[in-house]
Amino acid sequence: MRRALVLIAALGLFVLVSSPPAQTQPPPSLVYHAYDFTGTTNIAGFGVWEFRSLKDDLFALAEQYPEIVRVVSLGQSHEGREIWAVKLSDDVSTEDPAEPETLFIGGQHAREWIGVEVPFLIAQHLAQNYAADERVKRLIDNLEIWIVPMVNPDGHEYTRSDPCPTAPQQLCRLWRKNRRDLGNGIFGVDLNRNWGFQWDARAGGSRNPQSLTYRGPEPFSEPEIQAIRDLVLAPQRQFKAFIDYHSYSQIVGWPWGYSFEPPIPLSEDKRFDPPSDSVEYARIGETMAKLIYSVYGQTYRACQISLECPYPAAGVSTDWFYSETGGISFVIELRPQGSEPGFVLPPEQIRPTFEENLPAALYLLEQALPELIVRDSPRDDGSVPSGEIGFSPDIRVDGAPLGIVNTTEEPFGENDHENAIANAVNRVYVTVHNRGLTDVPNAVVELYWRDNSQLDLSAWPEGWQPIDDDGDPLTAPTFRHFVSIPANGSATVTFLWVPPVATPDAMLLVRVRHLQDPIRLLRDPALRFEPDRYDNNIASRRVQVFSTTLGTTK
Template identity: 35%
Template sequence: MRPHTPRTRKSHGRWAAATGAALLTLAMAAPASSHGADRPDRSNGTRTDGTHADEIRANDTRSYEVAGPRTAAQRTAVAATGVSVDAVRKDSVVVTADAAQAGRLRAMGYRVTALPGTPDRGRAARPYDFPPADSKYHNYARAMAEIDADLAAYPSLMSKQVIGKSYEGRDIIAVKVTNGSATTDAAKPEVLFTHHQHAREHLTVEMALYLLKEFGSQYGKDARVTKMLDSRVVWIVPDVNPDGGEYDIATGTYRGWRKNRQPNAGSNSRGTDTNRNWDYKWGCCGGSSGSTGSETYRGSGPESAPEVKVVADFVRSRVVGGKQQIKAAIDFHTYSELVLWPFGWTYDDTAPGMTQDDRDAFAAVGKSMAASNGYTPEQSSDLYITDGSIDDWLWGNQKVFAYTFEMYPDASGAGGGFYPPASVIDREVARNREAVLQLLENADCMYRSIGKEQQYCS
């Protein structure tokens, strides 16, 4: 488990605000860039070997450890350079950055050390597949085939909807898991599990496949699973960013790609960070980048990424009779072993749209889930400020109790960072079984966790 970062928001006050503002000003003084960055295209778009310009530039980024940032305000200033903050350690952060961004971080007074690149586990025999040592991971085609097999095996429990298309035209699906008819389903609380917003976070697709298999195989055998599928509607969106995921493994090795594959007008760069593109506090607070080349580019406007709009439209479609049927959610990511809850856009525990009781219910359930899987529980902004994230949107716009799970490994990255070996898949997805069941059990009244069921849920 990563060293816990002490929560200092209550002591921030004006000092933290001033410090954060000063650091943000310094960090944002130079234009941010990253893989796919806005820079002259010396290859004229495509090289003779068929490699596109943004593929070449993707190789310009790498992981760095940045020693020195210890507070959320300092980490927010680091993120404001356009890097992605990949892990938060006790006295440092791990970022994905290009050489220019690394230079700017050094100019801010931090010690910046290059880390090893993506793991070399051989090259797949065919494109758009995982290296041989990681062949247990599912590419898009294999994942869809696995899901179709589950649908055929458990037709009374599962059904599939194509809820939209990715930029490159791949199906984005939602699998409904419940036991009952449309009439009985209407009275059940709904719970949403989303996966794979960031392309290189392939373990999250395996999490989705595990949940489907576990729900199907254990219904009628495990009392808790049976009760939950009798009394809840579960929605699983296994792949929010299929284009990015396929691009990450297109050469049969790993590219370290994060964003989607949407072109950006007037730029050689490609891709939007889907988890900065949601329509709540979008671009509000220094928690994303306006530079198309940044790892955290927020897009040209909220929901400008087609994949985000598809999932947001699906969530909005679950408003029935003026009431949102989805009551709770988990968005799965890697890595750092964290359970996070909103808000990400402010350091404050409570803010417009978040009462003390809301916050306390979030924290109570979050801490209980974290106790079951060994993750660290905290408010998202305890790490650094983010804006336009799915959890802030789900709560701030739809009043869904939404969490982010950052899966294995811990913040040390010793288990493989974004690319843990296939040998850990079974262990690490099963590690979240209890937490998922706890969220399902709490979904009908999250305020029960703080003893206020009568006040809020009667």
């Protein structure tokens, strides 16, 4: 039964709008499409434009496809306009914790009209092709896809003013910021410099309220991006992929924007030189650029925002999304390449711009389909974190001497597990499963341990040490491997472990991550005492470490 839902997130209120049996179209909105087609003009590729406003089109889409499309108000702008989102999912009326979320947004900058149309047309394409296109159906059946075409409705509406109501000497069409009244006739914050991660870094944001890139009085001061933040941080959701559409310059860019450093998830253990996501970002970004090129021969440059692109920028959405989720985060600068026609893209280029970006968008959605799992217990099916600690059957110890079950001297089998031996080489087998629908190349698998008998109350990561593979304190331990895991498949990696002391209660902890399936960032220190309780990518197993050979567990 369809009903209105009110979801109270950690940082805001979201109202999911629906009515039985489908969403009815509300009165016309003052927020129009970027290109104001009233039905009197025949635009190439569109025919006659049927709806007067973006709001009307969104609700019409939900009314036509009520089983898979839902319109959501995320909040309101400074001037009281709704921030409308579309959710697409096979069971759109519920929040499925087993399905990862993805997010496409557009229209942060008011003058970038094509950045509104492309995400809207992607939503329309997904809804219209669900029944007939197996690829689209697989995406909607396995993801919760969120699309927010217009983040800055006040600024956009101002760009449609003629003449400018507050600054007649200026061209409203090229207004960039929102419409926050800063006093003394000054208006606007650059929404894409107001995101909370590295907001005060020096790259690309201004403290001057009159600047086009004014970053605002404080991080997340603007309600428009507070709405997006609260959607992403809602505790029942796990967002894994993000695109922020802008124009112009034809770029596929990834973090960091604020720094020349390579992207490394904030959830990583910084003590031991964690690997960056640069290679995977380049692989995905270059693939997206090639897919765009394959449609109409338009070249989009794939690059880290601060380096090869280059336009260093701090307080931007792509950096914030990656910092919070560890997931895939891109900005796409759409047509044209240069200042002619610049922001004023002719309407006949709307359809080609959408069509060339559609394959890249579908590809990125597919990159959110992997689901890496190390089981917490034999009962764990991987749908959601089980919360069990210390019983993972995917972590198995072959204690010294290697290769046999020590109590029977039979060959060590694929289900065997036994005690470890101190100051000797033990093997640890770790099996990682991918219950998702897309292959994962080069997932990072790490193995840590701690002596629970010492009652070390340190949280992650300080309370854990990487396994020592040779017992030599002067050599760096090999506690990290890279493994490729096929869709709906598994892979096993082998670690060597030389425990320094015997202990009745050791704990082995496995962490597996990839840009396509990141580990959640646990900001609450209380949660970091048991990191394996909250994420399918983390699991543990209790092990006894003896000074001599003392048995096995089947």
